Amino acid sequence: MSYSATDMIFDSEGYHQDFLIDLYKKLLKPRLVEEKMLILLRQGKISKWFSGIGQEAIAVGVTSILNEDEYILPMHRNLGVFTSRNIPLHRLFSQWQGKLKGFTKGRDRSFHFGTQEYKIIGMISHLGPQLGVANGIALAHKLQNEKKLTAVFTGEGGTSEGDFHEALNIASVWDLPVLFCIENNGYGLSTPTSEQYRCEHLADRAKGYGMEAHIVDGNNILEIHTKLFKIARDIRENARPVLIEFKTFRMRGHEEASGTAYVPDQDLSNWRERDPIVRYEKHLLDLGVLNWDWAEHIKWEIKQEIEEHLSITSEDHLPDFNKSIELNDIFKYTENQYYKISGEKKEIRFIDAISDALRLSMQKHLNLILMGQDIAEYGGVFKITKGFVEEFGKDRVRNTPICESGIIEVAAGLSIKGMKAVVEMQFADFVSSGFNPIVNYLAKSHYRWGQNGDVVIRMPCGAGVGAGPFHSQSNEAWFTKVPGLKIVYPSNAEDAKGLLIAAINDPNPVLYFEHKALYRTQRQEVPLSYYETEIGKACLLRNGEKLSLISYGAALQEALKIIDEEHIDNIDVIDLRTLQPLDTQTIFASAKKTGKVIILTEDSLFGSIASEISAQISEYCFEFLDAPVLRVGSLETPIPFASILEKNYLPYQRFRQKLIELIEY
Numbered sequence: 001m002s003y004s005a006t007d008m009i010f011d012s013e014g015y016h017q018d019f020l021i022d023l024y025k026k027l028l029k030p031r032l033v034e035e036k037m038l039i040l041l042r043q044g045k046i047s048k049w050f051s052g053i054g055q056e057a058i059a060v061g062v063t064s065i066l067n068e069d070e071y072i073l074p075m076h077r078n079l080g081v082f083t084s085r086n087i088p089l090h091r092l093f094s095q096w097q098g099k100l101k102g103f104t105k106g107r108d109r110s111f112h113f114g115t116q117e118y119k120i121i122g123m124i125s126h127l128g129p130q131l132g133v134a135n136g137i138a139l140a141h142k143l144q145n146e147k148k149l150t151a152v153f154t155g156e157g158g159t160s161e162g163d164f165h166e167a168l169n170i171a172s173v174w175d176l177p178v179l180f181c182i183e184n185n186g187y188g189l190s191t192p193t194s195e196q197y198r199c200e201h202l203a204d205r206a207k208g209y210g211m212e213a214h215i216v217d218g219n220n221i222l223e224i225h226t227k228l229f230k231i232a233r234d235i236r237e238n239a240r241p242v243l244i245e246f247k248t249f250r251m252r253g254h255e256e257a258s259g260t261a262y263v264p265d266q267d268l269s270n271w272r273e274r275d276p277i278v279r280y281e282k283h284l285l286d287l288g289v290l291n292w293d294w295a296e297h298i299k300w301e302i303k304q305e306i307e308e309h310l311s312i313t314s315e316d317h318l319p320d321f322n323k324s325i326e327l328n329d330i331f332k333y334t335e336n337q338y339y340k341i342s343g344e345k346k347e348i349r350f351i352d353a354i355s356d357a358l359r360l361s362m363q364k365h366l367n368l369i370l371m372g373q374d375i376a377e378y379g380g381v382f383k384i385t386k387g388f389v390e391e392f393g394k395d396r397v398r399n400t401p402i403c404e405s406g407i408i409e410v411a412a413g414l415s416i417k418g419m420k421a422v423v424e425m426q427f428a429d430f431v432s433s434g435f436n437p438i439v440n441y442l443a444k445s446h447y448r449w450g451q452n453g454d455v456v457i458r459m460p461c462g463a464g465v466g467a468g469p470f471h472s473q474s475n476e477a478w479f480t481k482v483p484g485l486k487i488v489y490p491s492n493a494e495d496a497k498g499l500l501i502a503a504i505n506d507p508n509p510v511l512y513f514e515h516k517a518l519y520r521t522q523r524q525e526v527p528l529s530y531y532e533t534e535i536g537k538a539c540l541l542r543n544g545e546k547l548s549l550i551s552y553g554a555a556l557q558e559a560l561k562i563i564d565e566e567h568i569d570n571i572d573v574i575d576l577r578t579l580q581p582l583d584t585q586t587i588f589a590s591a592k593k594t595g596k597v598i599i600l601t602e603d604s605l606f607g608s609i610a611s612e613i614s615a616q617i618s619e620y621c622f623e624f625l626d627a628p629v630l631r632v633g634s635l636e637t638p639i640p641f642a643s644i645l646e647k648n649y650l651p652y653q654r655f656r657q658k659l660i661e662l663i664e665y
Helices: 017-042 056-064 079-084 089-096 129-143 162-173 202-209 221-237 265-273 276-287 292-314 323-328 350-364 388-392 404-416 428-449 493-505 553-565 584-594 609-620 643-649 652-664
Strands: 150-155 178-184 212-217 242-247 345-349 368-372 397-399 420-424 455-461 486-488 510-515 523-527 539-542 548-551 572-575 578-580 597-604 630-634
Touching: 017 056, 017 079, 017 089, 017 221, 017 276, 017 292, 056 079, 056 150, 056 178, 056 221, 056 276, 079 089, 089 292, 129 150, 129 162, 129 178, 129 404, 129 428, 162 178, 162 202, 162 404, 178 202, 178 221, 202 212, 202 242, 212 221, 221 242, 221 276, 276 292, 345 350, 350 368, 350 388, 350 493, 350 523, 368 404, 388 397, 404 420, 404 428, 404 455, 428 455, 455 493, 486 493, 493 510, 493 523, 510 553, 548 553, 548 584, 553 572, 553 597, 553 652, 572 584, 584 597, 584 609, 597 609, 597 652, 609 630, 630 652
Parallel strands: 150 178, 178 242, 212 242, 368 397, 368 420, 420 455, 455 510, 486 510, 548 572, 548 597, 597 630
Antiparallel strands: 345 523, 486 578, 539 572
16 A cells, blocks of 8 residues: 555544544543553553554544444444543453453453443454444444444454455345444455455445445544544434445554564555654644644643553452352343243144244244244245244345354344344254354353344254255254353243243343254144243153163154154153253263163264263262163264165164163163
8 A cells, every 4th residue: 555644634624623633532531541551561560552543533533423322333443432432441451451440351452342321332353243243233324223333443464354255245135224334444464465465445345235435544543533424423313234445554563472574564654654643743733733832732632641550450459260150151141931831732833833923922022033044935945934034024034145153143233232132044054154143252252341232043953864965963062151141942842832932031142952853843732821931940751760861853753763663661761851051960860770771863973962971970960870881873974865874874773772781781
């Protein structure tokens, strides 16, 4: 990028001098705070720093055109967003030092936090997800008929991520009021833009999404304010996304350990002359709006404020470790108000129970949004939402582009704005394309900064229907390992309805696995009323003393068939129903009573929930056992298509044999 200081033209006509001075103060504050933080970094009082020196005008300028109740999603060099929103400096200092008065109780560092109080939603290190989250917040504004916009930042490096493209496509298709801000500072860490993309300007990418775009001098605070103020005002009235590419430069390394040796000296010199604060200060001095004595006094006042707030932070404490607090903060606590099963019952299929739960939940929760591929007029590939558009409208039953990651992020954004979302994976296998926002955003947000993710992800899963390797997986074990997620997996129609209603009522992220082989084969008398099945509570289906059988989902139904065919009685049969949190109380009580345990899963065994349950029984019930804990699962291969291969891939013939062996042990 070949810019010179002479390119910078400040047009202050029409601006009151008080506003011009206020912008000057807002530009100075993050610069002076950062200069102090760099000193503290060298002293070992903060652990890491991502410099925004040279880019302050973007953060300050964008924040200045937003209303205080409009959300902004910054990056890790946008200190000016936080200072312009007037967050008390001592809280920022405590955050950076891992102290209690920060925003994450010492659980995260830097700008990896959010605050509903100041309508700032911080980034995660994976960068891309926040773009989709901004879409979700903007969608909520639009659905609630609020004339507001959402601003979100990324760097030029982040535009290579798939999340960037998914977010722009969704925002464009849905006409979402989002201001996408690209800070193009020339380098992704040390990689120059010539090695990152081939288009001349990143703003050109907007054309492919039918989106308006602008290129703005990111070092000129008045150009930023003038252009974006008009754009923002228009977006509020005519909801749509707009892409802004800010041409800028960071004067220090990606983080302080990186340095800037990879930058040519001439480039550093040119950009140093274009320093956004120095040049704007000179403009104000030339106008006569500012003089040197006043400028020095303003700097002195800010430095005094910094020192005063550092003194407050020095009195703050580092967190003490408390195991109960740590574990309890994984999820948002909620008083369970269970709706009892009562009233008239009707025999329906498993798939009808899911549809009924969704319909009743949509009627109860007017802030609930359904999203997924082909779920609107088409009713989804399994027709579970057939007729929903006619009853609830397309605003609430939304077809999505094929972009699992971006839609899960939208769901997270809806939750930030106080709404609920159910996202349908067309097949559970496809969730791999949305893995990151589930395990790194939804699962961690409440623990990190107290923001719950009121999101249910429906996961049509399982083999036995001849669908092959990409439409048949039982992939629940991918997620049971991740703290912050609840995992439910019903085996029958009554629980399918009750667990889905409970999942939607739960303010935390829930993955709801529904086995496709049960959809039209499992029938049951199901209450017509609105009721919950308790998440985290297993069900003892049969009671006995000979052995304990533990299973869930379609595997549980297969196990019951085999037990009846073999005329096996006097055994405990436990339907887990919930895999996370796991009902160890019921499991351990049964294991201690019978002394023999067999665990059946459709999943392959290595790393499965069956393996975890087996390990826990061995650890906590060992002295009560009369035989080894047996695990039975599918082969350690992808799921084959041909029926003879699939039949032998599945565990049921092996389960029959192992069950008899355990009884005779």
